Amino acid sequence: MTKTISRRDFLKLGAAGAGALALGRMLPPKVAQAARDAGTISAEGNGFVHSMCEMCVWRCGLIAKVVDGRVVKLDGNPAHPHSRGNLCPRGQSGLMNTYDPDRVLTPLVRVGKRGEGLFRQTSWDEALDLVAGKMAEIKNKYGAEAMVFSSTHNLSQPLFENLLYAFGTPNYGTQRSLCFNAMIVSNLMTYGMEEPARLYDDKLNYILLTGRNLLEAISTSETHDLSAAIDRGAKVVYLDPRFTKTASKATEWLPIKPGNDLAFHLAMLNVIINENLYKNYFVQQYTVGFDELKKEVSRYTPEWAAPLTGIPAETITRIAREFAAAAPHALAHNGWRTSNFVNSFHTQRAISILNALVGNWNVTMTAAAAEGAGLGAPAQPAYPRVSALRLDGVPWKYPVVPFKIGVFQELRDNIISANPYQAHGWFISRQNPIMSLPDRGKTLEAFGKMDFIATVDIVMNDTAWFSDVILPEASYLERYDPLLPVGDKAFIRQPVIEPQGEAKSALWIYKKLGERLGLGDYFQYTDEEDYIRQQLAPLGVSLEEVKEKGYAEMPEGEAAGFTWNTPSGKIELYSDTLAKVGFPGVPTWEEPPQPAEGQFFLLTGKIATSTQFGTQNNQLLHKYSEEPRLWMNSQTAAELGLATDDWVEVTSEVGQIHTKLLATQAIRPDCVYMTPGYGHLSKGLKTAYGVGASDSAVHVTYTDPISGGQALSQTFVTVKKA
Amino acid sequence: MTEIKHHAYLFDATRCIDCRACMVACSVENNIDMDKTRIWVAGVGIKGEYPDLQRGTMVYHCMHCDHPDCMSACPVGAYTKAEDGPVTYNPDLCIGCRYCMNACPFGVPHFDYDKGIVDGAFIDKCTFCPQRIYNGQEPACVQTCPTDALEYGDRDELIKRAHERIAAHPDRYIDHVYGEFENGGTSYLILSHIPFSELGLPNLPETPVNEVSEKVMKMTIPFALGWGAVLTGVAAGVGLYNKKNEEKAAADDKAEVKK
Numbered sequence: 017m018t019k020t021i022s023r024r025d026f027l028k029l030g031a032a033g034a035g036a037l038a039l040g041r042m043l044p045p046k047v048a049q050a051a052r053d054a055g056t057i058s059a060e061g062n063g064f065v066h067s068m069c070e071m072c073v074w075r076c077g078l079i080a081k082v083v084d085g086r087v088v089k090l091d092g093n094p095a096h097p098h099s100r101g102n103l104c105p106r107g108q109s110g111l112m113n114t115y116d117p118d119r120v121l122t123p124l125v126r127v128g129k130r131g132e133g134l135f136r137q138t139s140w141d142e143a144l145d146l147v148a149g150k151m152a153e154i155k156n157k158y159g160a161e162a163m164v165f166s167s168t169h170n171l172s173q174p175l176f177e178n179l180l181y182a183f184g185t186p187n188y189g190t191q192r193s194l195c196f197n198a199m200i201v202s203n204l205m206t207y208g209m210e211e212p213a214r215l216y217d218d219k220l221n222y223i224l225l226t227g228r229n230l231l232e233a234i235s236t237s238e239t240h241d242l243s244a245a246i247d248r249g250a251k252v253v254y255l256d257p258r259f260t261k262t263a264s265k266a267t268e269w270l271p272i273k274p275g276n277d278l279a280f281h282l283a284m285l286n287v288i289i290n291e292n293l294y295k296n297y298f299v300q301q302y303t304v305g306f307d308e309l310k311k312e313v314s315r316y317t318p319e320w321a322a323p324l325t326g327i328p329a330e331t332i333t334r335i336a337r338e339f340a341a342a343a344p345h346a347l348a349h350n351g352w353r354t355s356n357f358v359n360s361f362h363t364q365r366a367i368s369i370l371n372a373l374v375g376n377w378n379v380t381m382t383a384a385a386a387e388g389a390g391l392g393a394p395a396q397p398a399y400p401r402v403s404a405l406r407l408d409g410v411p412w413k414y415p416v417v418p419f420k421i422g423v424f425q426e427l428r429d430n431i432i433s434a435n436p437y438q439a440h441g442w443f444i445s446r447q448n449p450i451m452s453l454p455d456r457g458k459t460l461e462a463f464g465k466m467d468f469i470a471t472v473d474i475v476m477n478d479t480a481w482f483s484d485v486i487l488p489e490a491s492y493l494e495r496y497d498p499l500l501p502v503g504d505k506a507f508i509r510q511p512v513i514e515p516q517g518e519a520k521s522a523l524w525i526y527k528k529l530g531e532r533l534g535l536g537d538y539f540q541y542t543d544e545e546d547y548i549r550q551q552l553a554p555l556g557v558s559l560e561e562v563k564e565k566g567y568a569e570m571p572e573g574e575a576a577g578f579t580w581n582t583p584s585g586k587i588e589l590y591s592d593t594l595a596k597v598g599f600p601g602v603p604t605w606e607e608p609p610q611p612a613e614g615q616f617f618l619l620t621g622k623i624a625t626s627t628q629f630g631t632q633n634n635q636l637l638h639k640y641s642e643e644p645r646l647w648m649n650s651q652t653a654a655e656l657g658l659a660t661d662d663w664v665e666v667t668s669e670v671g672q673i674h675t676k677l678l679a680t681q682a683i684r685p686d687c688v689y690m691t692p693g694y695g696h697l698s699k700g701l702k703t704a705y706g707v708g709a710s711d712s713a714v715h716v717t718y719t720d721p722i723s724g725g726q727a728l729s730q731t732f733v734t735v736k737k738a
Numbered sequence: 739m740t741e742i743k744h745h746a747y748l749f750d751a752t753r754c755i756d757c758r759a760c761m762v763a764c765s766v767e768n769n770i771d772m773d774k775t776r777i778w779v780a781g782v783g784i785k786g787e788y789p790d791l792q793r794g795t796m797v798y799h800c801m802h803c804d805h806p807d808c809m810s811a812c813p814v815g816a817y818t819k820a821e822d823g824p825v826t827y828n829p830d831l832c833i834g835c836r837y838c839m840n841a842c843p844f845g846v847p848h849f850d851y852d853k854g855i856v857d858g859a860f861i862d863k864c865t866f867c868p869q870r871i872y873n874g875q876e877p878a879c880v881q882t883c884p885t886d887a888l889e890y891g892d893r894d895e896l897i898k899r900a901h902e903r904i905a906a907h908p909d910r911y912i913d914h915v916y917g918e919f920e921n922g923g924t925s926y927l928i929l930s931h932i933p934f935s936e937l938g939l940p941n942l943p944e945t946p947v948n949e950v951s952e953k954v955m956k957m958t959i960p961f962a963l964g965w966g967a968v969l970t971g972v973a974a975g976v977g978l979y980n981k982k983n984e985e986k987a988a989a990d991d992k993a994e995v996k997k
Contacts, residue, residue, distance in 0.1 A: 089766050091881060102884045108762035231755040236884050243753060243885035249907070259784065261755045264793035271789050624757035636765060639772055640758045649788060681788045 048494075048511040050545070051082075054563040061085030066093060066566025068500065068509040070492035071106035071113070072627045073169050074098055074235045075500060077566060078107065080493060080512040087111045087493055087512050093566060097237060097502055104234040105625050109636035114491040114513070118475050118633055118702055121517025124486040130463065131482050133699055140518060140528075147443075147485050148532035150468040151183070154441040160184035161404035161437065164427065167445040168452075171497035171509060172522035175539070176445055177420075179526045181399040182538040186406045187439065189424040191628075194452055196352045197423070197725035201416060202364035203350070205591045206372065208581030213384040214347060216241035220380055221250045222342035224335070226277050226367060228351035231262040233622035251342070253335055255280065257619060258647070258689055259682035270331070271684050274617045274729050275357040275608030276324045281366035282605060283321035283329075284336045285313045288373055293340035295375030302578055303372055305590020305602065312602045343374030347381065356729045359606040361722040366603040372587045383576040390570050391499060391506060392553040394540040405436050414724040415597040423724035425717050428453055431462040439465070445472040445522065446489070448479045451629035451693065454715035454726055455670045472525060475633060476700025488519045495521035496544035499551050505567040506555070508548070523547055599722050611686065611732035616648075618668065618731040619689040620711050629693045632704035644708030645678035647689040648735065653679035656735070663738035666690075666709070668731050670716050673709035674738050688735060745823035745871055746893035746925040747880065748900055749796060751781075751937060752910060753887035756795045760879035760888060764799075767867060767878035774850070776800075776864045777879060780938030794932040796939075797879070797888070800825060800846045800864035801917060802925035805946035811841030816861075823893065823925045824866035834860035841948075843921060843940050866925075893925060900929055922946030 048057070048065070057063035061084050069076040069090075077096020081089040090110050092099035099107070123143030128134030138146075154162050165180035166189030167173055180188055192200065200210045216238070223245060230242045246252055246265050254266035255277060263269040272280060288294050289310050299306050318329035318336075325332075339346050348370045357363075371381055408427035410417045417423060428449070431439045442463075453459045463469060463482050471483040480486045489495075494515040499506040515521075527539040541547035549559050557568040582588050595601035611617055625641040626632055646664060648656075658664060660679045665672060666688070673695065683689055694708025718727040761777045770776060781795040806825045809817035816831040817838065827847070838847045838861060847861045867877035871890075875881065880890040889896065900915040916934050917924035920942045930937055 088769075089878070101881065103759065103763075103882050104884055105757055105759040105762045108759050108766060108882055111766065231885075232757070234757060234884060239755075239884050240886070243755070247753060247886075259789075259791045259793070261757075261793065264784075264791070265752075265755070269789070269791075624755070624759070635772055636762050639765070639775075640761050651788070680784065681786065681791055682784050683788075685788070 048514050050511055050563070054560055056564060057082055065510065065512045066508070066564075067493070067512060068096075068171075068497075068507055069099070069103065069107045069110060070170070070509070071104075071110050071631065072235075074237075075171075075502075075507075076103055076107055076236050077507055078103060078110075079566075080111075082512060085513070087114065092236070095566070096507065099236050100240065102236050102240065104236050104239075105640060106234075106627055106631060106634075106637060107236070109631075109634050111493065112634045112636045113474065113631070114493045114516075116475055116633060116635070116703075118700060119491075119516065119519070120473065120476055120480070120486055120488040120700075121519055123488060123518065126484045130469075130484075131460075131697075133476075133481055135486070140520070143485055143487060144525075144528050144532055147470045147487070148529055150470070150484075151441060151443065151529075152533060154467065155183070158438070158440050159404060161186060161402070161407075162440040163187070164189065164407070164431065164439050164442045165444075166190065166424070166427075166442070166447055166449060168447040170446055170522075171500060172526070174498060175523055175526045178396070178538050179530055179535070180443075181402075182530065182535040183533065184400045184402055186402045186404055186419075187408070187427065188420070188422055189408070189427050189447075189449070190420070190422055191424065191447065191452055192421045193417075193423045193425060193719075193724045194454075194726050194728070197417065197421060197723040198356065198360035198364045198720055199350045199352060200421060201418075201723035201725075202361055202368050204418070205416065205594055206365060206368040206582075206588055209383060211350070211384060212381045214238070214349065215380050215382055216245055217345075217380075218248070219345045220245055220347060222339055222346035223250060223252045224339060224346075224348040224370075225252065225254045225256075225262065225266070226281070226349065226351045226363070227256050228349045229256065229260045229262045229621055230349075231265060232260055232624050233352070234624050251338065257617070257684040257687045258621065260621070263682075268335075270325075270327050273324065273326045273684070274619065274687060275359065276321075276326075278357075278359050278363040278366060278603070278605065278608075279316070279321040279324040280327060280332060281363060281370060282313055282316035282603060283318045283325075283332045284339070284370055285309070285366060285373065285603070286316045287318060287333050287336035288340050288370070289313060291337070291340075293337065294373040295343065298375030298377070299373060299589075302377070303587040303589050304584045305588060308590040309369065309602045312600075312604060316605060339370075340374055344376040344379040346374055346376055347371070356720075356725060356727050357608045358718055358720045358727045358730065359608055360725055360727065361720050362600075362603045362606060364723075369589050369603065372589065377578065377587075378576055385501065385503065389501065390554065391501065391551045394547065394550050396538045396540060407431065407436075407439060408724075410724070414721075416593065416599070416722060417724040421724075423719060424449070425453055425726050426719060426724065428459055428462045429717065431465055432458060434465075441468040441470075442466050443470050444479055444483070448473075448477045448629045450478040450482060450697065451710065451712055454712055454717045454728070454731075456710060456712040457671060458717070459712070472522065474519070476698050477630065478696055478698045478701075481698035481700055487525055488517065489525065490515035490519040490521050494519060496523065496548060497521070498523075499548060499562075499568070501570060504570050504572050506551075506562075506570050507567045508562050510563055594722070609730060609732075615732040615734055617684075617687040617729060618666075618711075618714065618733045619683075619687050619729055620692045620715075621689065623691050626691070626693055632693050632696065632707065633701040635703050638703050638707070643676065644691050644694045645676045646709075646735070647678050647680050647683050649683050649685040649687075650679045650681050652685045653677065656737075658735075658737060664735050665738040666714060666733050666735050668714040668716055668733045671713040673713050675709035677735075688733065742871075742892045743822060744893035744925065745866060746802075746891065746896050746927060747877070748889045748891070748896040748927045749929070750887050750889075750903070751794060751796050751928065751930040751932070753885045754795060754797065755885055755887070757884065759882045759884060760797050763878040763882040764864075767870070768865070770862075774848075774862060776862060782932070782936040782938075785932075785936070792932060794930070794936050796928065796930075796937040798844075798846075798938065799879070799926070800866075801844050801921075802864075802866060803921050803946070804924065805922040805948050807841040807843060807921075807946075807948045808838035808847055810948040811837040813837060824868065824871075825925075826865055826868070827861055827863060829861070832860050836860075843942055893927070896927055900927055903929060919944040922949065 076099030077093030094101035124135035252266040318332040407430040695710030916928040
């Protein structure tokens, strides 16, 4: 019972495969001249630079310590609302992304077959001419729509979008449909905004988390807020088929059956409406469609939900009553995933509506500030009109999915099917679709359809490995990005050291490509500093001041009121927009598919020591990550004759992987779990290659018909001894 | 922050989410080799049976004892206990005998088998980040902790805070601050919701181990001399006894022959 892990055991796990390299032995001194000019770094190359993290999309403020021209430590910036002086393990490891021995430091052109990994080094001029030339050729021959652009949420994305809209293609792939389309689209339909901000004040005393594993999927300040709320004695109810670290800290863990979160939330709405526990004045004044909602959820009793969810009816009733009693100091967190099914849109709608019914608006939830508001931007002409249909089915198949969000997996599938036309080129920036899209075999097939693929990245990720040209980007400690407004400040990301090798910023790369494509008018800035100066112009603050302080003060935005950007101007419990295009206007039960006899739900989730598909090669994170294994309930494993560290064969309808097993009590007997992002194909990732197995090799593509979200938990697998 | 007379850490296992930010921060701050670590996770991990489960982990590093066993065991004086708390190690003096490893009841100092006399620094352990704490910063592990599971401050203050926390949530904590008295007191204080043994901590008496061992060590010579005298006496006695027996046996033999 009291078996504990010794330090030696721990190291055995942690150091597997790590090179015995000390950090200090491989950091070339090359301090940023701009930081010297700003006086933040001395002539000897020592000092501190304020900047911003990019190890995930939370973007914590950081202070980089520089000694002898090398970044030697990153600390959280206490003045930044996202870090408050803390950094998570990924933030702490950030300098190893910059000093990764596998960095790509010159432009590369493929010389072997795709996937062989044979490239030659070239100059920026040749590489940019080649990429722009190929893009122009495809445009001339097949039309601009034959070029696909894709990139994952980042600060230079507005300039990426500038390039693709100016180029004139409607085909834009983001990662969002692989992550949280259901959440975004449901909030748009309910509140008219993608994601309302959550407020963790001292009075918040009831938090309902639906698969939101905030203590492992760390968003530093929000993780801190949740932890502090728990410490203070707030009640946290957590739904997850796994006993995660969040489950272990929650007041109540409910190991719900995957796919049935919707049933739980419909029953919550049923109790709250049936027992008149909603805030009547709020519902009357600020919402529309209560009667339609009441009629629909009247059939979703807790007794109905109990066998579906595996949660007793009296527990659901009690939680609904507790939640309503705690309101408005109660919050139902939308969460992102863990249990993503084709019914997830309705689940997310039910959660959004649950918040509205108890009237917690402007108490525990409020309008999120618009990104970029109050900042200047370079002048530019209007974008050309695009008439071609989008390959990802927006809006002709997915009428309520916003253009900027899209349905990435559908885009990939229609590259293969050439429906409604054939794409020929793919420009990818800071994204790894070979790993992130479900069904990797299909993604490689789509790559095979391409005449030309160019990738912008800092390392040889899997997508770069299969590309024709790789443009090396400067890392986030080596470059400027556009400013990020957070609250009443606009924060800067600025170079701490000069880019290593020939690496360049995205702002530079997109501008140079734009100029070569005859789109220079869309990039009216001389360099990165000029771009930021134009952003700062309305604020009357100098770049030098921002560089030293790390941020510029912004005028306070208007206090959030009680208006919403929906067609009715109110919170829409019933959505006419949905009804008009043939979807149910209120959340409605949809039975999720079930695994067959002998199959398991395949779950994926996040861990504190990696971000999606891009950090596994970071040596520090590798050092402190546990070996990735397939979780299976201990009893189930024993029945199958399997034990921890056995090699197992995991098979879905689209693929098969081999991985080690972890028999654990911490998961439902009908589920298995794996951490995504392992099992890389690129041999250019020397730390990550050969570690773990890939979830995307077995994930089946299923799309939620309303939100376009990939149903990541709807893959069923068999497991046997390898 | 009030003036720190005795630097100390407070670790609260109920807050720790085992994210390992502290470990990475320590590795970077102190430029630790990629295959080594000064902080590690200990503890039972997940216990119980589905679905009645509990989790217990702690981040483990040097306890900075008030009466460090490593220091008393070190034959060359490579360890120093600062008056204000930290236990530090001087690699230049170390001869690599590993006595400190055996002496430490927490298994903290670890030996570097890759290094020889020339490289020095056979032993590696937490230094309390002197480069930070004497420049107004928190130790690297504490500063980055996203859930405040690790706190830093004056030992008396932290002990007070720990007891206040127990008093505010008696249902949440075991009513004990580990390290307040264990082994004569440590500068790493621990609060927990599960038995301390399940966090991998030894059950130690309040009297420091080294206080006993030092007394024993001081008695070595008198004891050796005394025991030597006793043994000499015994040996002499045995010799005398044997001699008598031999004489008796010889006499008996003769008597037998006579029969």
